[in-house]
Amino acid sequence: MGHKLDDTIALLSRTPATFDALLRNLPEGWTQSNEGDGTFTAYEVVGHLIYADREDWIPRARRILEHGEAKAFDPFDRRGHVKQIAAKSLPQLLDEFRQVRDEALDQLRGLNLRAQDMERRGRHPALGTVTMSELLATWAAHDLTHLHQVSRIMAHQYREVVGPFAEYLGVMKCGGHGG
Amino acid sequence: MGHKLDDTIALLSRTPATFDALLRNLPEGWTQSNEGDGTFTAYEVVGHLIYADREDWIPRARRILEHGEAKAFDPFDRRGHVKQIAAKSLPQLLDEFRQVRDEALDQLRGLNLRAQDMERRGRHPALGTVTMSELLATWAAHDLTHLHQVSRIMAHQYREVVGPFAEYLGVMKCGGHGG
Numbered sequence: 001m002g003h004k005l006d007d008t009i010a011l012l013s014r015t016p017a018t019f020d021a022l023l024r025n026l027p028e029g030w031t032q033s034n035e036g037d038g039t040f041t042a043y044e045v046v047g048h049l050i051y052a053d054r055e056d057w058i059p060r061a062r063r064i065l066e067h068g069e070a071k072a073f074d075p076f077d078r079r080g081h082v083k084q085i086a087a088k089s090l091p092q093l094l095d096e097f098r099q100v101r102d103e104a105l106d107q108l109r110g111l112n113l114r115a116q117d118m119e120r121r122g123r124h125p126a127l128g129t130v131t132m133s134e135l136l137a138t139w140a141a142h143d144l145t146h147l148h149q150v151s152r153i154m155a156h157q158y159r160e161v162v163g164p165f166a167e168y169l170g171v172m173k174c175g176g177h178g179g
Numbered sequence: 180m181g182h183k184l185d186d187t188i189a190l191l192s193r194t195p196a197t198f199d200a201l202l203r204n205l206p207e208g209w210t211q212s213n214e215g216d217g218t219f220t221a222y223e224v225v226g227h228l229i230y231a232d233r234e235d236w237i238p239r240a241r242r243i244l245e246h247g248e249a250k251a252f253d254p255f256d257r258r259g260h261v262k263q264i265a266a267k268s269l270p271q272l273l274d275e276f277r278q279v280r281d282e283a284l285d286q287l288r289g290l291n292l293r294a295q296d297m298e299r300r301g302r303h304p305a306l307g308t309v310t311m312s313e314l315l316a317t318w319a320a321h322d323l324t325h326l327h328q329v330s331r332i333m334a335h336q337y338r339e340v341v342g343p344f345a346e347y348l349g350v351m352k353c354g355g356h357g358g
Contacts, residue, residue: 001208003340010206011333017200022326027189029180127343134342141337145350147201148330154190155323161182162320163313164306171324174353 003133005113008140013105015143016098019046022150024094031090035156042150046093047085048078049146053097053104055080057139061111064122064132072123108136182312184292187319192284194322195277198225201329203273210269214335221329225272226264227257228325232276232283234259236318240290243301243311251302287315 001007023031023042031042040048060073085093111117118133155171166172180186202210202221210221219227239252264272290296297312334350345351 001212001336001340003337004206004208007206007208011209014201014205018197021196021200022193026193027183027186029183029186030190033180124343127346130342130344133340134344137337137340137342138344138348141334141341141344141348141350144330144334144337145348148327148334148350148353151323151327151330155320155327157180158182158316158320158323161180161312161316163309163316164303165309165313165317165320167306169317169320169324171320171327174327 003118003137005118005136008136009105009108011140011143012101015049015147016094016101018147019049019097019150020094024091029157030154033153033157035153040149040153042153043090043093044081044085045146045150045153046090046097047081047088049143050093050097050100051081051084052076052142053100057135058104058107060122060135061108061132064120064135065111065117067122069121069123069129072125075125182297182316184297184315187315188284188287190319190322191280194228194326195273195280197326198228198276198329199273203270208336209333212332212336214332219328219332221332222269222272223260223264224325224329224332225269225276226260226267228322229272229276229279230260230263231255231321232279236314237283237286239301239314240287240311243299243314244290244296246301248300248302248308251304254304 023046034041034044055074056076063071063073088096113132118131118136120132121129122132122135124130152171152174155169159166159172162169162172202225213220213223234253235255242250242252267275292311297310297315299311300308301311301314303309331350331353334348338345338351341348341351
């Protein structure tokens with residue numbers, strides 16, 4: 001599968017509804033539990049996705065268009081969502097994610113990227129040169145990495161109660177790979 | 180998190196809508212691609228979940244109630260879905276999954292399991308003694324293992340196009356753990 005922007009947008013547009021279907025009104029044992037000290041709950045993952053849509057993807061795409069490699073992306077704060085989600089309920093975050101994502105996709109379409117724009121280069125503060133195409137494909141893959149994470153966080157809560165069946169459940173063997 | 184049947188049912192009842200939100204009408208590059216020879220596509224995973232709801236969970240719960248450990252569960256065919264899904268579209272499978280899951284949950288509620296029933300023992304053909312509680316918790320965890328798998332299968336399709344960002348995407352490092 002090469003990178004077609006339409007494929008990326010198709011995935012990005014579905015993610016808020018996917019998390020909504022999975023998490024809304026689910027018992028808190030599933031949504032407010034993590035995998036241990038310093039790890040995310042499913043609730044926090046939704047907050048992180050909101051924060052990334054506001055602070056990361058579109059601002060970086062604009063940076064490429066405006067400055068190319070001359071000005072590196074601002075660093076992204078992996079815990080930047082913490083203050084923003086304080087006192088919000090999970091249903092509120094799910095509503096906000098849908099709204100923020102819709103706005104971000106409108107902004108993306110508003111950039112009117114042509115095929116040649118996808119090859120434009122920017123500078124990541126740690127990774128160095130990256131292309132617009134790589135940045136936008138990563139936005140979609142980032143959704144998937146967090147869906148993967150949420151399924152693992154939730155499965156972790158049942159690690160004990162499945163007893164010997166754990167052997168057959170791949171997700172129980174997933175160490176996380178840093179996210 | 181201990182095992183409460185209400186928590187398990189809450190999750191099980193959401194899974195068809197979760198896969199629906201993620202996969203319906205998504206470009207086939209996402210849904211009909213796998214991770215290599217002998218591995219599942221997202222489309223096949225939905226077929227597998229349907230087959231398991233028909234052949235695995237409820238029949239095994241009934242076996243425990245009727246025979247205890249005296250008669251082992253029938254073995255489950257991990258590729259049993261292949262014939263059943265032939266010629267069906269993904270939207271058809273998503274509709275069928277929702278219907279089969281609703282029916283299976285009706286059957287589960289119809290068993291009227293009491294707290295003491297959750298400790299009843301059955302015999303798995305490979306794992307040996309398991310409890311009703313472990314079987315039903317595994318039904319929910321099995322949904323999560325396949326959501327984890329589908330997010331990984333889909334991310335795999337973008338492994339090349341994300342370029343250097345792959346380093347930051349945990350899902351790209353997930354080897355699968357046998358499912």
